[in-house]
Structure formats: C-alpha cells, structure tokens
Amino acid sequence: TEDVDKAWLETMNKARTRLISCYNCPMKCAATISLPGLPTYMMKCFSKLTYTMAAFSDLNFGLTIAQRATEYGVDGYSAPQVMAFALELYENGILTDADFPGMPADTEGRFFWLLDRIVRREGIGNILANGTYSASHEIGKGSEAYAHNNIKKQEQLPLKLSMLNPIYFLMYATGEKISITQIEGQFPQGPFPERKDREEFVKDWFQVPDEKFKQYFLDWEPRGEKSNPYYPTVGMCCDIVDWQEKMHYIDDALGMCAGLSSFHMKAPYHIHNLPKFIELGAGIKMDEDKISLAAKRYRTLVRAINIRRGMRRKDEKPPEDHWKKRFPELEKELLDAYYKFKGWNNDGIPTIESLHDLGLDYVSEDFQHRGIYTDMEKTSANNENNKVEGANHEG
Numbered sequence: 001t002e003d004v005d006k007a008w009l010e011t012m013n014k015a016r017t018r019l020i021s022c023y024n025c026p027m028k029c030a031a032t033i034s035l036p037g038l039p040t041y042m043m044k045c046f047s048k049l050t051y052t053m054a055a056f057s058d059l060n061f062g063l064t065i066a067q068r069a070t071e072y073g074v075d076g077y078s079a080p081q082v083m084a085f086a087l088e089l090y091e092n093g094i095l096t097d098a099d100f101p102g103m104p105a106d107t108e109g110r111f112f113w114l115l116d117r118i119v120r121r122e123g124i125g126n127i128l129a130n131g132t133y134s135a136s137h138e139i140g141k142g143s144e145a146y147a148h149n150n151i152k153k154q155e156q157l158p159l160k161l162s163m164l165n166p167i168y169f170l171m172y173a174t175g176e177k178i179s180i181t182q183i184e185g186q187f188p189q190g191p192f193p194e195r196k197d198r199e200e201f202v203k204d205w206f207q208v209p210d211e212k213f214k215q216y217f218l219d220w221e222p223r224g225e226k227s228n229p230y231y232p233t234v235g236m237c238c239d240i241v242d243w244q245e246k247m248h249y250i251d252d253a254l255g256m257c258a259g260l261s262s263f264h265m266k267a268p269y270h271i272h273n274l275p276k277f278i279e280l281g282a283g284i285k286m287d288e289d290k291i292s293l294a295a296k297r298y299r300t301l302v303r304a305i306n307i308r309r310g311m312r313r314k315d316e317k318p319p320e321d322h323w324k325k326r327f328p329e330l331e332k333e334l335l336d337a338y339y340k341f342k343g344w345n346n347d348g349i350p351t352i353e354s355l356h357d358l359g360l361d362y363v364s365e366d367f368q369h370r371g372i373y374t375d376m377e378k379t380s381a382n383n384e385n386n387k388v389e390g391a392n393h394e395g
C-alpha cells in the first residue's frame, strides 16, 4: 500500500547513511546502515528484505536483525528461511515447546532467539544450523514437506511467481553455483512491455556475443504467442542460459566481481573486452573462442565433480511452488535440449564424446571406472570412436 511504501522509504532513508563500494570500485552496490543504539554495518542489496519476508514483518525489523546476523556472518538467504521453517514446524506441532525453551511469544523476538541458538549451535539451533534440507531429514515427522524452497539441498530465493519463465527454469534447474544470482545477469529477466523500449534497449547493447540475442529480446512480448512460457523458444533459451552462465564462470576464473561483469546487463566487462584484459594483464594470448572453451572446460569439471557425488537429472528441479503455472512437458523438453546443447546425456552426465572434445578423457575414464555410465552409453561411445577411427583411416 502507499502507506507501507512511504513508511519503508522513510525507514530506509533514515537508516542508510551512505552508499559504499569495495576498495577502488565505482559501483557502490552496498550501503552503511546505522540504527539507533546499534553499531553501523554494511548491507548488500537483497538481504534488506529476506528477514522481513521470513517474519512477515516490516523493514525496520529486517534492518535491525540483519545487523546482528551480519556480525554473526550468517547467510542472508538461508538463515531467515531456516528460522521461518522452524516456526512453521512449531505451528504445525512437529516441533513443540520442549524444542524451544525460553523462546519469546512474539514473532520478531522468536527470530532473534532462533538466530542466537543457530549461531551458537544450542539445542534446536544445532539442527537448524545445517539448513532446512538436512534439518528436515534429522527432524523427520513430515517436516520434509516444509523444506520446500530448496534446489540440490540448498535454500533458494524466496520468490513465488505466476507464469513459468523458461530461461529461469533452466537456470534454476541446472545451475551448480546454487544461487540464481550466480548464473543470471546478462539478459533481461522479462520482456519490456513496449516494443519501442526494447528497440531503445538493444541500440547500445554491444555486450551480446552475437546479434541474434538482440532479436530474441526484441521479439519477446509480455503477452500472446511470443511470450512466456513458449517464447523464447527452447533453442533460444539454451543460447541465453549458456551465455549468462559462461560469463559467471569466466568471472570466477579471473577473480572478477560479478557486480562489474556477469551479474549485470550491459556491464563494463564483457565477452568482447575480457580476452583483451587477460592478454594485457597476464600475457596469455586470448580471444573469445579460447576463453569460451576454457569456461566450458571447467564448467564441465564442476559438473563432473557433482556427478561423482551423485547429482543427476532428478536433482535439477526448481521448487514446485516457484511458479504457479507449470508446464511439465515443456520443462522436460527444455532440460532434454539443454543437456544435449551442453554435451551431457539425458541424465545430465557429460558424455564420453563431449569430454573427449574438451580434452577431459580422464574424467570419462573415471566415470567408467566408477560405473557412472550405463552400458548402452559405453557401447554408443565405442561405436562413435570406431566410426571416427574408420573415417580417419580412410582419409
């Protein structure tokens, strides 16, 4: 409402003393927050709202508890969710008074109480400190159903949206850096309502790796045939997700902050100038193809590690209630196509052939040694190799 809007703006303006940056960075993507009677602390963007949302409270509460949570050094995504999870279990009788000795009666007080218990690993806090997935498995009694905002055992942003966004579906499902902020960034999150605004946007969008991305965006409509969930098409989604993910992996390898590069649209560092910076800084001959291949190679290695630890297609599932309108057939098609695009088999495992192309034969050998590939797959790879060898011999 307008009243809440006004009150929250007032709270924010009073609490935020100034915008700040990391050393020597012009982005100013954090703020110093000073609340009466509390030490000043630094806050990064989204954690402003996570505690507020978890407790169904107001911004003042969110900023106040974030001060203590920041001093403790807990994560602003998972900590509020595990506290809300505990209180849901309590309200539903799965946890009882015996689990919360001395907990205050009011919601805000309960959040502070839980935060202290979690950080000190006292009583129920010792179980909650492991996150909702592990906690629910330890608590049992149906509590697993309340740990519903996880992917690959990790809490996700507490967002609940209406229509499936196919790009985000793929990013949430297949991202292995576990948070959506670690894969999104280069491409707008949704279509702009007016075509003229989209035309304006693409005019100086030189960061795109290929002109086709501009067309994908220009044609993306909020409603009608060219709207979510069937547009961008499956093939376009593969291209868009791959580009966005690639930029994050490049940043990680370079030690570059995503805030200056992969996490932003039209960022100052992008696929066209990063190779030049590497050449100038490290003296390594670099171009866009070479950097893309390097990123693909170690992105595949990250997947290989997780595959060894048991990750499979069954784990690549956004929370059921992330979007209200879901499309199982389309989601299957998206995953099938993206796996193929990335050189992974239908279970999300990098294939023998794609690992060979990346110079990672030792990974497929390790997979075979561990029995990770099915027999069918090994046969098909052998046939492929025989074909290639045959072709080479003839040549």
Ligand code: SF4
Binding pocket: 020, 021, 022, 025, 026, 027, 028, 029, 030, 257, 258, 259, 260
């Ligand atoms: S963009 Fe990165 S380096 Fe710059 S202030 Fe933000 S977090 Fe720090």
